[in-house]
Amino acid sequence: MTDRESLHILHLTAGSEPGGLSRYILDLSRHMHNLGHTVVVAGARGDWHDRFVSSSIQWIDLPMTGGPFALRRAARLLHDKLAGRHIDVIHTHYRRPTIVARRLQKYLPAPILYTLHLSHIPLRAPLRWFSDFGDYTHAPSRGAQHWLIESARIKPERITVIPHGIDTALFPRRTQAAQNAARQSLGILPTTTVAAYVGRLDYPKNAHWLLDVAAANPQMTILLAGDGPDGQSLRQAAARGNLTNVLFLGECDPLPVYHAADALLLPSLREGFGLACAEAMCAGIPVLRTHTSGTEELIIENVTGRSVEINHDAFIAAAGKFLSDRPALETMGRAAADHIRKNFTLDRQVAETIDLYRRLAG
Numbered sequence: 434m435t436d437r438e439s440l441h442i443l444h445l446t447a448g449s450e451p452g453g454l455s456r457y458i459l460d461l462s463r464h465m466h467n468l469g470h471t472v473v474v475a476g477a478r479g480d481w482h483d484r485f486v487s488s489s490i491q492w493i494d495l496p497m498t499g500g501p502f503a504l505r506r507a508a509r510l511l512h513d514k515l516a517g518r519h520i521d522v523i524h525t526h527y528r529r530p531t532i533v534a535r536r537l538q539k540y541l542p543a544p545i546l547y548t549l550h551l552s553h554i555p556l557r558a559p560l561r562w563f564s565d566f567g568d569y570t571h572a573p574s575r576g577a578q579h580w581l582i583e584s585a586r587i588k589p590e591r592i593t594v595i596p597h598g599i600d601t602a603l604f605p606r607r608t609q610a611a612q613n614a615a616r617q618s619l620g621i622l623p624t625t626t627v628a629a630y631v632g633r634l635d636y637p638k639n640a641h642w643l644l645d646v647a648a649a650n651p652q653m654t655i656l657l658a659g660d661g662p663d664g665q666s667l668r669q670a671a672a673r674g675n676l677t678n679v680l681f682l683g684e685c686d687p688l689p690v691y692h693a694a695d696a697l698l699l700p701s702l703r704e705g706f707g708l709a710c711a712e713a714m715c716a717g718i719p720v721l722r723t724h725t726s727g728t729e730e731l732i733i734e735n736v737t738g739r740s741v742e743i744n745h746d747a748f749i750a751a752a753g754k755f756l757s758d759r760p761a762l763e764t765m766g767r768a769a770a771d772h773i774r775k776n777f778t779l780d781r782q783v784a785e786t787i788d789l790y791r792r793l794a795g
Contacts, residue, residue: 440470440790443520443543445530447497450479451659451684452633453708454526454550457597462490464783473520475511476530480684497529504529508536515541521794522546531565544568544793550705551637552577552726556584569793571786573597573706576726593789596730597706598782599773604715606770607692615693619656619680626653626756629694629718631687631709635661637702639723642745644670646698646752647679653756655698658682658690691716695762696738696755700748701725711777714738714769719762721755723748730777737769 442465444458459481462472466489474485475493485492493514496507511533520543525531527550534545547567552574556564566585570592572578578594581587605611613623621627634640640663647655657667660683671679682690687709691697697713699722706727710720714731720738722728728740741751756762 440465440787440794441519441521442470442472442524442790443515443522444472444474444476444524444526445495445534446474446476446526447529448477448479449474449482449485449492451481451661453706455479455481455484456708457548457550458526459484459488459490460598460600460779461783461786463488464779465787466490468783468787470787473515475514495533497533501532504532505536508533508540511537512540522790524548525567526550528563528565531567532563534567535565546571546789546793549573549577549581551703552580552705553584553703569593569789571595571789574727574730576729577705580726595782595785595789596727596777597708597711598777598779599711599715600779601715601774604688604691604712606715607717607766611692615689618689619693621654621693626650626759627656627694628653628696628698628752628756629656629658629690629713630698631658631690631713632699633659633661634663634667636663638663639700639702639745640667641670642700642748643698644674644676644679645745645749647671647676648674649749650753650756651678653678655679656682656690656694658685658687660684687712688716691718694718695759696721698752699723702743707731710738711773714766715773715777717766717770719765719769721748721752731772733768733772735765737765737772 449455465472473491475495477497495511523534523543524546525534526548545567546569548571566587570587572592572594573596578592581592630643643655691713697718697720701723704725704727710731722740723743724740732738732740741747
């Protein structure tokens with residue numbers, strides 16, 4: 434690939450914190466790097482910083498806190514660190530990085546592409562004044578696209594829908610041997626019904642609903658993989674309720690968690706797509722999720738999983754019913770794995786994103 438054919442992409446993120454946003458940037462950047470493109474990521478260091486460094490992705494430390502003047506200084510600092518370098522597209526993630534990108538455009542004339550990682554976010558003043566969705570917007574789902582048009586008032590021609598993709602090699606289909614091994618490592622019996630949650634323990638994930646699922650179904654085991662601001666309060670609530678059927682696993686490799694589970698539960702108030710759902714489905718695990726953005730792409734009702742309205746009582750009732758039929762869950766899991774491999778691969782996502790970059794840089 435010649436230098437003229439290769440792309441030079443700058444990602445701006447609030448920080449390298451655990452979660453789907455960092456996973457999206459990591460996966461996309463790794464694959465673009467392997468294809469000969471140049472990728473730079475700028476933001477504050479977080480708990481996943483080592484993952485970026487070990488992936489041969491160039492990282493620029495950049496403060497993303499403070500008010501407008503601090504963000505202006507961040508833009509000037511980034512311009513100095515990029516002196517003499519060509520950038521085709523500035524790819525931003527969330528509000529503050531986009532404010533920095535808009536200031537950076539005064540020194541670096543490149544289009545801003547904003548990826549919407551969470552739809553249905555508050556847009557009332559003063560947040561509306563700081564909500565910049567870039568020169569062009571990437572929506573990972575049709576639900577996110579609809580919200581951008583109807584609520585954020587973004588023109589349809591400025592939006593491109595590219596669903597997230599999964600590296601299927603990293604999430605192989607679960608076998609009986611894999612499930613037995615995963616459960617043995619966690620001290621769970623083969624006959625136990627197991628539900629899992631994988632993601633940040635933070636608003637707006639509604640992870641506390643999972644404690645209520647555990648309380649309503651004491652014969653089941655609930656696995657919570659991940660951590661975040663709500664981690665301590667959730668652990669304390671589980672202890673107060675004597676919920677011994679809830680296992681807090683912290684930050685860990687999600688694959689054994691998926692393999693140990695009969696189903697994944699996602700009770701979020703808001704999503705942009707639901708990357709953990711796609712990962713679990715790729716591994717052969719069906720999903721019950723609230724009907725947020727990404728549901729239309731991933732959930733074929735009663736085939737790859739189920740969706741339910743964003744309502745506490747409805748979700749608790751649906752979870753008990755969903756988890757009560759393990760043979761049906763196995764059948765849905767096989768269909769879920771086929772659905773991901775056919776429609777939501779990382780190779781497809783990367784190819785479509787590169788095409789979008791080229792159109793914007795053209």
